[in-house]
Every structure is written in C-alpha cells, then in structure tokens.
Amino acid sequence: MPLLELIGLSVCVDNKRIVEDASLSLNSGEVHVIMGPNGSGKSTLLSAIMGLRNARVCGGSILFNGLDITNTPSYERAKLGIALAHQSPPEIKGVRLRDVASAMAKKYGCSDCTLLAKNLFVEPFMNRSLFVGFSGGERKKTELFLVMLQDPKLAMLDEPDSGVDVESIEVIARVIESLRSRGTGVILVTHTGAITEKLSRIDKVHVLIDGRIAYTGSPDVVLPVVFKFGFRKGLEVLSRGV
Amino acid sequence: MSTRERALSAINKPAPYGPDIDLSKYRLDEPGVEEASELDSTVLNAASRVGLESTGLAYVQSNERALYTAMAKALEKYSVLVLPTREALTRKPHARSLAWKLLDPASDKYTAYAYLYGGELGYFIYVPPGIRVPIPIYTCLAITTNNTIQFTHNIVYVDEGAEAHLVTGCAIPHGVKDGVHIGISEFYVARNARLTFTMLHAWAEGLHVRPRTVVSVEEGGEYVSYYVTYSPVASIQTYPVVYLGRNARAYLASIIASSGRGVYDIGSKAVLEGPGSSAESISRVVARDESLVYTRAELEALESDTRGHIECLGLLLSPSAAISSIPIITSRKQGAILSHEAAIGLIADRELDYLMSRGFTEEEAKAVLVRGFMNIDAPIPTSIKKQVDYILDLVAKHAVG
Numbered sequence: 272m273p274l275l276e277l278i279g280l281s282v283c284v285d286n287k288r289i290v291e292d293a294s295l296s297l298n299s300g301e302v303h304v305i306m307g308p309n310g311s312g313k314s315t316l317l318s319a320i321m322g323l324r325n326a327r328v329c330g331g332s333i334l335f336n337g338l339d340i341t342n343t344p345s346y347e348r349a350k351l352g353i354a355l356a357h358q359s360p361p362e363i364k365g366v367r368l369r370d371v372a373s374a375m376a377k378k379y380g381c382s383d384c385t386l387l388a389k390n391l392f393v394e395p396f397m398n399r400s401l402f403v404g405f406s407g408g409e410r411k412k413t414e415l416f417l418v419m420l421q422d423p424k425l426a427m428l429d430e431p432d433s434g435v436d437v438e439s440i441e442v443i444a445r446v447i448e449s450l451r452s453r454g455t456g457v458i459l460v461t462h463t464g465a466i467t468e469k470l471s472r473i474d475k476v477h478v479l480i481d482g483r484i485a486y487t488g489s490p491d492v493v494l495p496v497v498f499k500f501g502f503r504k505g506l507e508v509l510s511r512g513v
Numbered sequence: 514m515s516t517r518e519r520a521l522s523a524i525n526k527p528a529p530y531g532p533d534i535d536l537s538k539y540r541l542d543e544p545g546v547e548e549a550s551e552l553d554s555t556v557l558n559a560a561s562r563v564g565l566e567s568t569g570l571a572y573v574q575s576n577e578r579a580l581y582t583a584m585a586k587a588l589e590k591y592s593v594l595v596l597p598t599r600e601a602l603t604r605k606p607h608a609r610s611l612a613w614k615l616l617d618p619a620s621d622k623y624t625a626y627a628y629l630y631g632g633e634l635g636y637f638i639y640v641p642p643g644i645r646v647p648i649p650i651y652t653c654l655a656i657t658t659n660n661t662i663q664f665t666h667n668i669v670y671v672d673e674g675a676e677a678h679l680v681t682g683c684a685i686p687h688g689v690k691d692g693v694h695i696g697i698s699e700f701y702v703a704r705n706a707r708l709t710f711t712m713l714h715a716w717a718e719g720l721h722v723r724p725r726t727v728v729s730v731e732e733g734g735e736y737v738s739y740y741v742t743y744s745p746v747a748s749i750q751t752y753p754v755v756y757l758g759r760n761a762r763a764y765l766a767s768i769i770a771s772s773g774r775g776v777y778d779i780g781s782k783a784v785l786e787g788p789g790s791s792a793e794s795i796s797r798v799v800a801r802d803e804s805l806v807y808t809r810a811e812l813e814a815l816e817s818d819t820r821g822h823i824e825c826l827g828l829l830l831s832p833s834a835a836i837s838s839i840p841i842i843t844s845r846k847q848g849a850i851l852s853h854e855a856a857i858g859l860i861a862d863r864e865l866d867y868l869m870s871r872g873f874t875e876e877e878a879k880a881v882l883v884r885g886f887m888n889i890d891a892p893i894p895t896s897i898k899k900q901v902d903y904i905l906d907l908v909a910k911h912a913v914g
C-alpha cells in the first residue's frame with residue numbers, strides 16, 4: 272500500500288482552481304521531487320496534502336496509508352505523521368521557538384530535541400519570537416527542525432533550498448537523507464533544483480505546469496532536460512521522448 | 514475646610530471613568546489587626562488563584578482584618594519594615610507624614626469612603642537607603658465574604674538608592690460572588706531608588722474594583738508596574754498616576770484578559786516633570802464574551818528632553834466583546850518626544866493554520882497565540898517573571914475558554 276496516494280486531486284484557493292486532476296503515488300522511504308515554474312501550484316498542492324484551510328480540495332481525494340484524509344483537519348494529519356516545512360512561515364510575535372518546540376516535543380515524544388536543535392544550528396534563536404527577523408536560512412533550518420520534531424512518516428519540504436547559502440543546502444540535504452534512511456517518504460518542492468545535486472537518491476520527479484502534473488519520470492531523465500531547457504521547453508523535449 | 518470635611522463633601526462624587534457604584538448597598542465591617550500564625554483555607558484558596566503561597570507572604574488582608582505574618586518579621590533581617598498601615602500610622606511619624614499626601618481623599622467617592630471608613634488597613638513598607646532587598650515582598654488582599662467593602666491603604670517608601678520588588682495579589686476564593694474592593698496606594702521612590710510592583714488580580718463576576726494609586730519617583734529613580742487581571746469582574750476602574758522627577762523612569766505594563774459581561778476601565782498616566790525623565794506604557798488586552806474594555810494611557814510632558822511611548826494592542830476573541838483604546842499624549846515643552854501606537858485585531862488565520870499544521874488543535878493553537886500576544890519584555894526580576902508566566906499561562910487558557 273502506498274504511503275500517499277493522490278487521486279485526481281483538484282485544489283481551489285478563493286474559488287479559483289489552482290491544481291487540476293493531480294495523481295501521484297509515493298511509498299515509504301521514497302524521495303519525490305516536484306518542480307515547476309512560479310505560480311504552477313506546487314505550494315498549493317502541498318498545502319492541500321497538509322490540510323491547510325486556504326487550500327480547499329475541490330475534486331479528487333487524498334489517501335494516507337490507505338486512509339481517506341481528504342476532509343481530515345491539518346492537526347489530525349500531523350498526528351497521523353504528515354509534516355510540512357512551509358515555504359514562507361508566518362512571523363508570530365511573542366511566541367518563542369522554544370515554547371512551540373517544547374510543546375511539540377511533548378506531543379510527539381521527542382527525547383533528544385536539544386541535540387536536534389544543535390545539529391540543525393537553531394539553538395541561537397530558540398528564545399526568539401517565531402520567524403520574527405529570521406534570515407532566509409534561519410527560517411528554513413527552523414522549519415526542518417520542527418518537521419524533524421514531528422518524526423513524520425511523510426515529510427513535505429517546500430522550497431527548502433530557496434534563498435539559502437551553500438552550507439545551509441548541505442545541512443538540508445543531510446536532513447533529507449536522514450529522513451529517507453529512516454523510512455520517511457519525502458516530497459521535495461524545488462524551484463531551482465539546487466538541492467537535487469546534493470541528494471544520493473531521488474525516486475521520481477514530477478513537473479507541475481499550470482496546476483497539472485505534466486510529466487513524471489526518473490531524475491536521470493527529467494533533471495538534465497529541465498536544467499538545460501527550462502520547464503516549458505523541457506516538457507516539449509520530454510514529451511517527444513529523450 | 515478640614516480633610517475630613519472635604520472627604521465628606523466628596524462622599525457622593527462619582528469617578529470620571531467607570532460605572533458608578535452605590536456603595537451604600539454594601540456592608541462596612543469593623544476593621545481590625547491581628548497576628549496570624551496560620552491562614553485559613555479561604556484566604557489560601559484566594560492566594561492560590563494569583564499564584565501566591567502562604568509561607569512567603571509578608572502581609573495578608575482578609576476582608577477588613579489585617580494579618581501580620583512570619584515573613585514580615587523575616588524581612589527585618591534586610592532592615593525592611595512591613596507593618597499594617599494602621600500600626601505604622603500609630604508608631605511611625607514617617608508613615609504619618611506620607612499618608613494621604615499623594616492622593617486627595619476628596620478625589621472621588623471611593624477615596625472619600627476609604628478615608629472615612631477604611632480604618633487604615635493595608636500595608637506600610639519602608640526600605641532604608643541603599644538596601645537592595647534580595648527577595649520579592651509578597652502581599653495578599655483577599656475578600657472572603659459576600660456583599661462587603663474591603664478597604665486597603667498601602668504606603669511604600671523605597672529610600673535613596675534602595676531597590677525592592679513588591680508583588681501584591683488581590684483575589685477572592687471561589688464561591689464569593691459580590692463585593693467592592695477599594696485600594697489606596699501611595700508609593701514613594703526616592704532618588705536613584707527602584708521599585709517594581711507586580712499586581713495580580715483574580716476577582717469574580719459580581720465584584721467592583723476601584724484601585725486608586727499615585728506614585729512619586731524622584732531624580733534618577735525607577736518605577737516598574739506590571740499589572741495582570743484575568744478573571745471575570747463586574748467592573749474595574751483604575752487610573753494610576755506616576756510623577757517623574759529629573760532623569761526618572763517609569764515602565765507601566767497592563768495585561769488584561771477580560772470575560773463575562775465585565776467593564777474593565779484600566780489606564781495610567783505618567784507626568785514627565787523632570788528633564789530627562791521617560792515613561793513607557795504598554796498594554797495587551799484579550800477580550801472575550803461580552804466584556805467591554807477601555808485602555809486609557811496618558812503621557813504629559815512638562816519638560817523638554819523627555820521621552821514617552823504608549824503601546825496598546827488588543828485581541829478580540831468574541832464578536833460581542835469590545836475594546837476601546839484611548840491614548841493621550843500632551844506636550845507642554847518643545848523637545849519632548851512622545852508617541853503612541855494602538856492596534857486591535859483578531860487572531861490571524863495564517864498563524865492559526867500554521868500551528869494547526871504542527872499538530873495543535875484549534876483551541877491549543879489559539880492558546881499559544883494568546884500567550885504569545887501577552888508576552889512583553891517587562892524589566893521584572895526572574896523570580897517574579899516565573900510567577901507571572903504561571904499566571905499568564907492560566908490567562909491564555911482562560912482566554913480561549
């Protein structure tokens with residue numbers, strides 16, 4: 272049984288259809304990459320899988336470990352083992368990272384979150400208000416830290432490599448490798464593809480254009496074409512057969 | 514006209530703000546002072562609502578009974594004098610020279626009643642020059658019976674270069690439904706002295722609360738006030754005034770979690786009298802049910818080279834609650850810099866959604882956000898901050914029901 276199955280999923284934001292008829296299947300321990308141009312619906316797709324209220328499912332269904340979670344609230348999905356590293360998490364004044372992390376550690380039974388914080392270099396901002404004044408790299412590392420605290424079965428990382436330095440990309444890649452090695456399924460949304468070069472294994476790449484999964488293939492086939500021709504022209508090349 | 518005659522003339526004078534209370538409907542008990550080796554369970558119940566423990570209390574007042582405690586004696590080793598005001602006025606000329614000097618008994622009917630019928634209960638605290646009291650001085654004012662008026666007259670004098678941290682919890686135990694609390698406070702902060710005053714309130718739906726406070730801060734002195742109220746109340750109206758001398762500073766923070774159908778009219782005024790003086794007034798309001806909250810904050814600069822800032826933020830948790838923020842800044846000299854900001858809003862959906870995606874239920878996420886909203890970096894000692902944090906955790910839970 273796949274860990275995650277999307278069956279003809281359509282997602283609406285403010286009554287506008289952003290994702291159309293998306294289907295994919297991901298097994299435990301697999302790493303799938305979703306790529307696509309700006310505004311193609313990548314983040315909306317992840318929001319819908321996570322159950323965020325602004326991304327309303329307006330067609331199709333989401334199965335997690337065989338369970339239909341299409342109408343399950345996000346906090347229940349989190350408890351089932353789904354975690355999302357948000358692309359642009361909100362600044363929450365007054366709520367310290369330490370307080371959220373400690374409440375989550377209790378919820379998810381994390382025993383060594385201090386070590387985790389150290390390994391992800393988030394210790395220096397544990398006493399700061401969540402994401403207030405954080406740099407791009409600090410935001411990404413904090414999001415990964417919180418995802419790791421959840422010890423998820425499915426981790427979705429929304430553009431973890433955007434706006435971060437080379438060292439941070441190394442850290443993020445190590446986290447993805449660690450997730451995969453423990454059997455976590457990973458969906459990685461990337462705009463630039465920078466992170467893909469650092470990963471030892473990617474199982475599938477999905478190209479999302481205008482809200483549709485326009486192509487799914489192996490990384491060896493898809494990535495060189497996308498890097499060389501871009502998304503739209505690359506899709507033509509891929510469709511003709513490389 | 515004598516002070517007594519002036520007080521009598523003000524016996525029906527309403528306060529400028531807040532609902533007017535007919536005090537004649539309430540019982541006036543005979544005031545008394547006694548030594549207490551143990552506190553009864555109703556007082557302990559009230560104290561626990563504001564996070565106070567019986568062993569650490571220097572002064573306790575239950576209704577119209579002032580109780581000495583062992584801690585008052587323990588504070589003597591730091592040369593700190595803690596006495597019921599009534600005792601102090603009899604035995605200490607210094608106390609007499611301070612009573613009713615900052616506050617006019619004829620200010621309104623509440624001060625007049627306190628002057629005429631209060632019996633001068635309350636605490637008198639004196640901290641000698643240069644003494645930095647290492648432990649907080651805890652006091653508790655409790656109302657344990659229905660339909661009564663509790664009066665308290667508190668006088669605090671922190672002498673030159675001294676420092677003290679005072680925590681006062683005002684509460685009633687569960688089960689007491691109505692009454693009136695009138696608290697008169699006159700605080701003196703001498704040259705280069707520092708007083709932090711943390712006031713924690715936990716009342717009940719039928720209680721009317723009328724604190725009347727004036728603070729004088731001399732040159733180089735600092736006064737920090739941190740006020741938290743988190744329970745339902747019939748009405749509370751307070752408007753403490755702080756006078757600041759040359760280079761004196763004040764930090765006035767209020768955390769108000771309103772509920773029920775209560776009227777919370779809570780303000781403060783800082784008068785920047787001395788050059789170089791400064792004041793900051795911060796409030797956070799979380800309003801639910803049908804409560805009505807007015808936050809008044811006023812800064813008045815009488816000298817140049819003075820600074821002041823007001824920040825009032827409110828969070829509405831119910832469509833039937835209301836918050837009015839009323840900042841006033843008045844400058845009477847060029848060179849004074851005064852500013853204010855005020856904002857009232859709802860819990861942001863995006864923040865709520867974010868926390869829910871981390872596994873918090875909607876109620877848990879709201880409590881986290883409300884708790885965060887009330888976090889302010891007040892300059893209070895760590896030991897008190899711990900206690901305040903405990904109370905704010907309660908406030909957050911209470912605020913989201």
